[in-house]
Amino acid sequence: MTDAADVLDLAALSRLREAVSADESSSLLIELVEVFLSDAPERIAAMRQAVPVGAAGAVGMAAHALRGSSTYLGARGMAQICRALEALTEAQPVAGAIPLIDQLDHEFQRVKVALELQLGGHAR
């Protein structure tokens, strides 16, 4: 069983809620989590497709984008892996990215469960 606090920085989620009025905070958070849960697998898939053709820029761009949303949602582990992927694509052959992408995928599954627990099943 995933403990949300092990996977998510709950203070980051609180900061997201605080940024908007109480009237909108729940619906916005649900909307943002849904966007994240929809976009993250697409970005991870895009990274996997880019590796065999040596498209380091595409891997780096997907990791860069995913790091931003992971940070705002408090998905620290994902943000760290994305940062490592960005650094790797700047300095090494992109083939070495596969283990990190696997790690990112695994961490995403944990984050997904943790977010669903936090929102009490409201996110799709």
Place this chain on the structure above:
Amino acid sequence: MHTNGHRILLVEDDRFLRRACEVSLRQRGLVVIPAADGEEGLRLAGAEVPDLILLDLLMPKLPGIEVLRLLKADPATKNIPVLILSNSSRERDMQEVMQLGAAGYWIKSNLSLKELGERVMGFLGANDSGGQTDSARRG
């Protein structure tokens, strides 16, 4: 929603960040015009002539650096202040955009949405009175 009249063009390709920033800034009374990529941002800058542009750097179609270059080369848009919102902390990126005429460089991962809103309001207030904050010059 009461607005204070300031219109912000938000050019951000990541829809999570675009939506989060849009709602947060709108709650402060700002009119937010969202753009999903550099091409759309450039088009909306010319059509809407906003009071401020928040511009991401790493985007598909047209990178933020090219958007900035084109905005500053166009007499119709060159006087609109552009604040760069990026996750890159590379010194050369910062230097390049400041030389091109950006009004500031803020690192997204260093800012909560609340802090972003506060900084934008501070920048607009300083700009209205003819000055700029230090934080607007360097994020």
